[in-house]
Amino acid sequence: MTDTEATDTQDAGTATDGGKIQIRLENLSKRFPGQRDPAVDDLSMDIPEGEIVIFVGPSGCGKTTTMKLINRIIEPTSGRIFLDGEDVTKTNPDLLRRRMGYVIQQIGLFPHVTIANNIATVPKMLGWKPQRISERIDELLEMVGMDPGDYRNRYPKELSGGQRQRVGVARAMSADPDVMLMDEPFGAIDPITRDRLQNEFLRLQEQIKKTIIFVTHDIDEAIKMGDRIAILREQSHIAQFDTPERILVNPADDFVADFIGRGASLKRLSLSRVRDVELHQWPTVPDGASRDEVRRVLDASNKSAVLVLDDQRRPLRWVNADHLHRTDDGRALSEIGLSPEAVVQPNATLSDTLNEMLSARYSTAIVVDSSHAYQGIVDIDTINETVRSLRRAERTRLEGDDLEDRDD
Amino acid sequence: MGEDSWYSSFWTYLEFTWENLLELALAHSIIVILSVAISTVIGVGLGMATYRAQRPRELVLAVTGTFLTIPSLALFTLLIQVPVLGLGAPSVVVALVLYGLLPIVRNTIVGLREVDPSVVESALGMGMSRWKRLLRIELPLAWPVVLTGVRVSTLLLIGIAAIGAYINGPGLGEEIFGGLGNLGSASALNQVLAGTLGVIVLAVLFDLVFVAIFRFTIPKGIR
Numbered sequence: 106m107t108d109t110e111a112t113d114t115q116d117a118g119t120a121t122d123g124g125k126i127q128i129r130l131e132n133l134s135k136r137f138p139g140q141r142d143p144a145v146d147d148l149s150m151d152i153p154e155g156e157i158v159i160f161v162g163p164s165g166c167g168k169t170t171t172m173k174l175i176n177r178i179i180e181p182t183s184g185r186i187f188l189d190g191e192d193v194t195k196t197n198p199d200l201l202r203r204r205m206g207y208v209i210q211q212i213g214l215f216p217h218v219t220i221a222n223n224i225a226t227v228p229k230m231l232g233w234k235p236q237r238i239s240e241r242i243d244e245l246l247e248m249v250g251m252d253p254g255d256y257r258n259r260y261p262k263e264l265s266g267g268q269r270q271r272v273g274v275a276r277a278m279s280a281d282p283d284v285m286l287m288d289e290p291f292g293a294i295d296p297i298t299r300d301r302l303q304n305e306f307l308r309l310q311e312q313i314k315k316t317i318i319f320v321t322h323d324i325d326e327a328i329k330m331g332d333r334i335a336i337l338r339e340q341s342h343i344a345q346f347d348t349p350e351r352i353l354v355n356p357a358d359d360f361v362a363d364f365i366g367r368g369a370s371l372k373r374l375s376l377s378r379v380r381d382v383e384l385h386q387w388p389t390v391p392d393g394a395s396r397d398e399v400r401r402v403l404d405a406s407n408k409s410a411v412l413v414l415d416d417q418r419r420p421l422r423w424v425n426a427d428h429l430h431r432t433d434d435g436r437a438l439s440e441i442g443l444s445p446e447a448v449v450q451p452n453a454t455l456s457d458t459l460n461e462m463l464s465a466r467y468s469t470a471i472v473v474d475s476s477h478a479y480q481g482i483v484d485i486d487t488i489n490e491t492v493r494s495l496r497r498a499e500r501t502r503l504e505g506d507d508l509e510d511r512d513d
Numbered sequence: 514m515g516e517d518s519w520y521s522s523f524w525t526y527l528e529f530t531w532e533n534l535l536e537l538a539l540a541h542s543i544i545v546i547l548s549v550a551i552s553t554v555i556g557v558g559l560g561m562a563t564y565r566a567q568r569p570r571e572l573v574l575a576v577t578g579t580f581l582t583i584p585s586l587a588l589f590t591l592l593i594q595v596p597v598l599g600l601g602a603p604s605v606v607v608a609l610v611l612y613g614l615l616p617i618v619r620n621t622i623v624g625l626r627e628v629d630p631s632v633v634e635s636a637l638g639m640g641m642s643r644w645k646r647l648l649r650i651e652l653p654l655a656w657p658v659v660l661t662g663v664r665v666s667t668l669l670l671i672g673i674a675a676i677g678a679y680i681n682g683p684g685l686g687e688e689i690f691g692g693l694g695n696l697g698s699a700s701a702l703n704q705v706l707a708g709t710l711g712v713i714v715l716a717v718l719f720d721l722v723f724v725a726i727f728r729f730t731i732p733k734g735i736r
Contacts, residue, residue, distance in 0.1 A: 202640035213635030260734035
């Protein structure tokens with residue numbers, strides 16, 4: 106009895122892994138006047154609740170147009186759009202848009218009103234009480250890491266690009282919409298800030314669990330941000346719609362494989378983190394150790410160098426036999442050898458770790474905890490092995506799925 | 514006995530007539546303010562109605578541009594033939610409104626078209642209606658440009674209003690035309706000079722008022 110009910114609810118959700126469908130696009134097409142081919146041609150798609158779905162594809166593939174069809178900034182020529190099971194293809198577009206957050210690359214903050222009033226735009230239209238709006242503004246600014254007291258009454262021109270982007274996200278979330286549409290939201294920001302904002306956004310999403318449609322042309326961003334990726338080709342035809350793991354392991358066709366590019370295996374490294382792999386240990390000595398002790402440790406291990414740690418177990422130097430020999434004048438261990446570059450924390454992705462190693466030209470990266478105390482090391486072999494095993498695991502899982510399908 | 518230099522005679526003239534001059538300047542100001550106000554309402558309205566559509570936009574600019582090419586004496590003469598207008602202030606106001614339109618319409622169109630499209634798109638994406646977008650977002654952002662148009666119109670109309678005296682319009686033009694009517698008399702030059710200087714002083718004062726209007730009506734975020 107209970108079993109049947111459970112199955113029934115799952116069936117009602119249909120398609121994608123049994124989750125609830127938030128947005129359904131049905132045979133959606135858009136033909137602009139004066140153009141021979143439709144910009145979007147007969148697109149059908151289910152977007153599950155609470156996930157980040159990425160539309161990615163080469164420029165001109167219709168990904169942005171497709172996104173704008175969903176909040177009807179561009180009206181579809183034919184087809185239907187369902188939000189939460191309700192057909193919204195012909196409802197009042199302004200009311201529809203107030204139910205969806207919208208963030209564009211240029212952000213488009215209103216320059217003539219304060220940050221607070223920018224965020225208050227939709228709540229005001231929805232007729233919220235001033236008190237509630239004011240509390241919501243503070244809550245949102247804190248959520249995106251900006252001090253409300255400091256920023257409420259500022260104007261957009263007084264903010265940096267990254268801060269504007271944060272306000273843009275806060276404004277889009279102001280009325281707590283279930284759905285957010287984001288068109289290259291991090292596109293116009295410098296790479297370092299972009300990385301930080303992406304991470305912040307992923308952390309935020311863990312709490313808010315919005316259904317997010319995210320458009321980008323950057324496959325790396327898609328892999329990093331997406332729970333599911335729709336790779337689109339011209340006229341918004343779906344080349345593949347799947348999880349990043351599966352797309353990387355099993356590209357549906359040459360178009361997808363080309364689009365992912367040669368570095369597919371490397372890209373998979375953005376999906377796993379240091380904490381997911383087994384750390385190796387490395388011979389270490391305390392800062393105050395004598396040279397004889399260091400030599401003993403070196404001889405006892407098969408490694409060519411030892412890692413010197415300070416009294417808080419923070420990495421200080423790499424020291425090898427050669428360093429000891431060349432500087433046999435009683436200098437402290439902390440003054441000889443090489444400085445420990447390529448230091449990562451457990452939440453770093455393997456891709457970041459590999460990057461650190463390559464830029465430091467070391468074949469190992471030191472892993473430290475949040476207080477920078479030594480935890481272990483990750484070496485290039487570990488990373489290599491991880492790529493291989495991820496690929497193997499994925500293959501097995503895919504074959505397993507095929508078997509299940511046949512059983513059905 | 515040596516004759517007084519022209520400027521000491523001009524000072525004497527001012528001493529005797531300043532009250533009258535002040536009255537004329539006030540009348541001049543009122544007719545200009547009234548005309549600019551009407552021109553602004555019509556001009557901004559026309560601009561808002563046409564800035565997005567190419568044909569109507571070009572038509573409105575062509576027509577308001579044509580008004581400005583009609584010599585003012587000719588336009589005044591034509592307008593007094595219209596029964597409800599006739600001689601005096603009403604004809605002058607109509608002429609001034611027509612002359613004032615082009616800078617205001619043009620700047621309204623330019624200002625609205627220059628608003629950052631991403632700002633308008635985000636307003637659209639947040640579910641703002643057409644009217645709300647226009648009144649809350651586009652017009653405030655275009656306002657500095659629109660206001661510049663109104664300022665240009667005002668200066669233009671202060672000058673043209675003086676010619677309105679030709680058809681019995683009120684203002685400093687009375688003084689100028691009065692002087693032109695008694696050429697050769699002792700006070701003719703003084704009259705023309707007083708009227709002309711009055712118009713210039715008025716123009717400077719109006720410009721100062723605009724500095725204040727700019728300061729108080731342009732939102733802090735876009736100054």
